[in-house]
Amino acid sequence: MNLRLIALDCPACGSAMRGDASDLMFFCSHCGSAALLGSDDLETVPSTALLPAPGRQAQVWKPAWVIEAEVTVGARQSSSGGRSHSWRGDRTFVVPAFALPLPDLVLLGQSLSKAAGTVGEVPREPIRGGTLAFEDAVTLVRHLVVGDEVRKPGTLETVHVVISEKSHRLAATPFEDAGDGRLRCAITGVVVRPVPD
Numbered sequence: 407m408n409l410r411l412i413a414l415d416c417p418a419c420g421s422a423m424r425g426d427a428s429d430l431m432f433f434c435s436h437c438g439s440a441a442l443l444g445s446d447d448l449e450t451v452p453s454t455a456l457l458p459a460p461g462r463q464a465q466v467w468k469p470a471w472v473i474e475a476e477v478t479v480g481a482r483q484s485s486s487g488g489r490s491h492s493w494r495g496d497r498t499f500v501v502p503a504f505a506l507p508l509p510d511l512v513l514l515g516q517s518l519s520k521a522a523g524t525v526g527e528v529p530r531e532p533i534r535g536g537t538l539a540f541e542d543a544v545t546l547v548r549h550l551v552v553g554d555e556v557r558k559p560g561t562l563e564t565v566h567v568v569i570s571e572k573s574h575r576l577a578a579t580p581f582e583d584a585g586d587g588r589l590r591c592a593i594t595g596v597v598v599r600p601v602p603d
C-alpha cells in the first residue's frame with residue numbers, strides 16, 4: 407500500500423482547504439476556487455455556484471457537477487416496430503456529487519438538470535462531502551438520458567446514447583435543512599436523505 411500525503415492548500419491562493427476524510431473535491435473558503443484530488447496533487451477545476459430559488463435559503467451548501475455535453479440518441483426502436491427519430495443536442499446536466507441513495511441521486515439530478523437556475527459566485531462557506539468522481543457523474547448523465555428515453559411512449563427495445571462532454575465545473579449547490587437528517591434542494595424543492603459519513 408502506498409500512502410501519499412497531499413497538502414490541502416488551495417492551488418489558486420494557497421489557503422488551507424478543509425474537507426471530510428472521504429472527500430475527492432474541495433472548495434476554497436478564501437477565494438472560491440475548487441480543486442480535485444488527483445493522483446499526486448490537487449488539480450484546479452472551474453467552479454461556480456447555483457443560487458437558491460426566490461423565497462428559499464441556502465442553509466447548507468453541497469457540491470455538484472455541472473456538465474455540458476452533446477447528447478446523441480440514435481436507433482430508438484419500439485416493440486411495435488416503429489422507429490422514432492434520432493436526435494442530437496447540447497444539454498446541461500447537474501449531478502449531485504455528495505453521497506446519496508441512488509433513487510435520491512437520480513431524482514435530484516433529473517430535477518436540477520431541468521431547472522433553469524441562476525449561477526453566481528461561490529459562497530465562502532463550507533462545501534463538503536464531495537465523493538462522486540467526474541467519470542461516475544458522466545455515467546449518471548447517461549443513466550438520466552436513457553431514463554428519459556424509456557419514459558417516452560412505446561416500449562423501448564434498443565437505444566444508443568452517446569454523451570460527448572464539452573465542459574464541466576464544480577458547483578456549490580444550496581439546500582435547506584429539512585430536519586431528520588434530510589436536505590431540501592433550495593432550487594427544486596426536492597428532499598433527499600444524504601448517506602451519513
Ligand SMILES: [Zn+2]
Nearest residue numbers: 416419434437
Ligand atoms: Zn483559494
